[in-house]
Amino acid sequence: MGKCKLRQFIFVFGVIFSFACSQAPIHKQDSKQGKPLTIAVASNFYLTAKLLLATHPYYQNVKLVSGSSGTLYAQAKNGAPFDVYLAANSYFPQQLYKDGLSNKPVDYAQGKLVLYPVATGKSLEEILKQSNRIAIANPDIAPYGMAAKQILERNLVDNTKLVFANNVSQAFQFVDTGNVDTAFLAQSLLYHAHQQSKRAQYSQYLLLPLDTYNPIMQQATIMLNSNKQALAQDFLEYLVSKEVQEGIANMGYLAVNQKLDDNK
Amino acid sequence: MNLPDFTALLLTFKLALITVVVLLVLGIPFAWVISRYKGALKPFIEAVIALPLVLPPTVLGFYLLIAFSPNSTLGSLWITMVGDQFVFNFAGILIGSIIYSTPFVLQPLIAAFEQQGEQTLQTTKTLGIPLFKGVLIFLLPSIKPAIITAATLGFAHTLGEFGLILMIGGNIPGETQVVSIALFNYVEMLDYESAHMLAGTLLLISFITLSLLYKFNKHNFRIGRFPVSSGNSKTGRYEK
Known part of the structure; x- marks a missing residue:
C-alpha cells in the first residue's frame, strides 16, 4: 500500500516538476562586446541606473547588482567580482579607496531629501507637529537617514515619534502602507513610484532646502581587481557626461556639476 | 558589550520566551485536536501549519505590514x-x-501525539480513567521529550529571527531592536568588532541554553530527527 502511494506521489511530483521546468524562460546569454560589466549599485540608484542603461545600446548587457551601500562595500572588500561600485554616499567608496582596493572615487549624483506626503501649502514644521509616526532611514547606516536626522534635530522633533527603516525604500513602504503618517524619502524614489503607478499622490511632497542638511553626495569608483578597467572607465565617463547628468536631474537627483542655489 | 547590546539581548530572549510559552499553551491542545482529527481536511490543515516555512520572512513581514x-x-x-x-x-x-515559529513547535507535538496518543488512551480507557485525566496525567508526561524539542526549536528559531522583524519592527531600541537587527546594523556601519562581540555573545548564550536543555531531556528527538508531520501522517493512522 505504502509503495503504491509513494509511486503515485513521485509520479505527480515528477509531472509538476517537469512542467515547471518547461515553463522556465530561456535566458539569452549573448553579449556583443565580450563579457559585460558588473556594476554594484546602491539600491536607491538601482532603478535610475537601469533606466540609463536601457536607453544606451552599448551598456544593455551590463549586470547590475543591487544592495545597500554597506553590504556591497563588504562584498567588494571581500573579493566580489564587481567592476564598478556606485554607492549612495561618499563614505564607502572613500573607504574602499583607502583600503587600496579601488581607484579614486568620483561624484556621480547628489541626492535630494523630501518629506512625504505633504499637501500643498503645508510647511515642514506643521507636518512634523501633526504626525504621530515619522519614518526615516536608519541614520547610522543610510545617508538619507542621516540628512533627515539633521532636520529633525533642528526642529526638536520628539524622538519617540520616530521609526527607523533599514533604508529609504523601506521608509517608503511604511508610509505607503499607511503605517506611518510621514516619511523622509529620496526624491528619486517618489519619481520612480510615480512613473510606475502614475498616481498623483506620489508628487505630493515637500522638497527640503539643500542648505538644511549635509549634501548627500553619491560617489562611484572602479575596483582595482577588475579586468575591464578601460570599459569601466568608459562607463564612468558616460555616467558623469552632460547627457546623463541632465537625465538624472529629471529623476530626482541633482546633477553633480550643479550649484547649491540651483535647487528647484 | 555596551548597554544597547545588552538591551537587545534581553529583548531577544524575552521575545523568544514569550513566543514559546504562547505557542505551547495554544499549540498543545491544538496539536492534540489535529492528531485526533482524521477528516478530509487534515492534509490542508497540516499544509497551512507548514506554510510559514515556505514564505521568506521578509515577505511574511511585508504582508503583515499591509494587513x-x-x-x-x-x-x-x-x-x-x-x-x-x-x-x-x-x-x-x-x-x-x-x-x-508555529511549524517548529506544532510539528513535533502533532507527531508525538499521533505516535503515542492512541496507545496511551487505550490503556487509560481500560483502566477506567476519565479522558481528561488520562491526557493530563499520562499522555502529556509521555510526550515530554517532544514538548521539550518543540520548545527548544521554537526558542532557537525565534532567537535567529531577522527578516520579519526588519520589516515590521522599525528598529526601536528596547522595543523592537532585537539582536539580529542590532547585528545587521553593526555590519552595515562597518563596525565589525561590535558585530563579532554581539554575535559571539548570542552564540555562547544560545549554546549554553540549548546544551542545558538537551542535557535534561535525555530521551529527546534531536533537531533534525523529529518526524516531519506530513510524512508521519502519511504512514500513520490517518490512512486507515
Whole structure:
C-alpha cells in the first residue's frame, strides 16, 4: 500500500516538476562586446541606473547588482567580482579607496531629501507637529537617514515619534502602507513610484532646502581587481557626461556639476 | 558589550520566551485536536501549519505590514482592541514571531501525539480513567521529550529571527531592536568588532541554553530527527 502511494506521489511530483521546468524562460546569454560589466549599485540608484542603461545600446548587457551601500562595500572588500561600485554616499567608496582596493572615487549624483506626503501649502514644521509616526532611514547606516536626522534635530522633533527603516525604500513602504503618517524619502524614489503607478499622490511632497542638511553626495569608483578597467572607465565617463547628468536631474537627483542655489 | 547590546539581548530572549510559552499553551491542545482529527481536511490543515516555512520572512513581514496597516479593517480593529498600532512595537513582533515559529513547535507535538496518543488512551480507557485525566496525567508526561524539542526549536528559531522583524519592527531600541537587527546594523556601519562581540555573545548564550536543555531531556528527538508531520501522517493512522 505504502509503495503504491509513494509511486503515485513521485509520479505527480515528477509531472509538476517537469512542467515547471518547461515553463522556465530561456535566458539569452549573448553579449556583443565580450563579457559585460558588473556594476554594484546602491539600491536607491538601482532603478535610475537601469533606466540609463536601457536607453544606451552599448551598456544593455551590463549586470547590475543591487544592495545597500554597506553590504556591497563588504562584498567588494571581500573579493566580489564587481567592476564598478556606485554607492549612495561618499563614505564607502572613500573607504574602499583607502583600503587600496579601488581607484579614486568620483561624484556621480547628489541626492535630494523630501518629506512625504505633504499637501500643498503645508510647511515642514506643521507636518512634523501633526504626525504621530515619522519614518526615516536608519541614520547610522543610510545617508538619507542621516540628512533627515539633521532636520529633525533642528526642529526638536520628539524622538519617540520616530521609526527607523533599514533604508529609504523601506521608509517608503511604511508610509505607503499607511503605517506611518510621514516619511523622509529620496526624491528619486517618489519619481520612480510615480512613473510606475502614475498616481498623483506620489508628487505630493515637500522638497527640503539643500542648505538644511549635509549634501548627500553619491560617489562611484572602479575596483582595482577588475579586468575591464578601460570599459569601466568608459562607463564612468558616460555616467558623469552632460547627457546623463541632465537625465538624472529629471529623476530626482541633482546633477553633480550643479550649484547649491540651483535647487528647484 | 555596551548597554544597547545588552538591551537587545534581553529583548531577544524575552521575545523568544514569550513566543514559546504562547505557542505551547495554544499549540498543545491544538496539536492534540489535529492528531485526533482524521477528516478530509487534515492534509490542508497540516499544509497551512507548514506554510510559514515556505514564505521568506521578509515577505511574511511585508504582508503583515499591509494587513495591519491602520487603514485596513484588521489594523483598525487591532488599534481599537489594543490601543496601539500593530507594527513598530513589541506586541507586533510577538505576533509575527508566533506565526513564524508555529511549524517548529506544532510539528513535533502533532507527531508525538499521533505516535503515542492512541496507545496511551487505550490503556487509560481500560483502566477506567476519565479522558481528561488520562491526557493530563499520562499522555502529556509521555510526550515530554517532544514538548521539550518543540520548545527548544521554537526558542532557537525565534532567537535567529531577522527578516520579519526588519520589516515590521522599525528598529526601536528596547522595543523592537532585537539582536539580529542590532547585528545587521553593526555590519552595515562597518563596525565589525561590535558585530563579532554581539554575535559571539548570542552564540555562547544560545549554546549554553540549548546544551542545558538537551542535557535534561535525555530521551529527546534531536533537531533534525523529529518526524516531519506530513510524512508521519502519511504512514500513520490517518490512512486507515
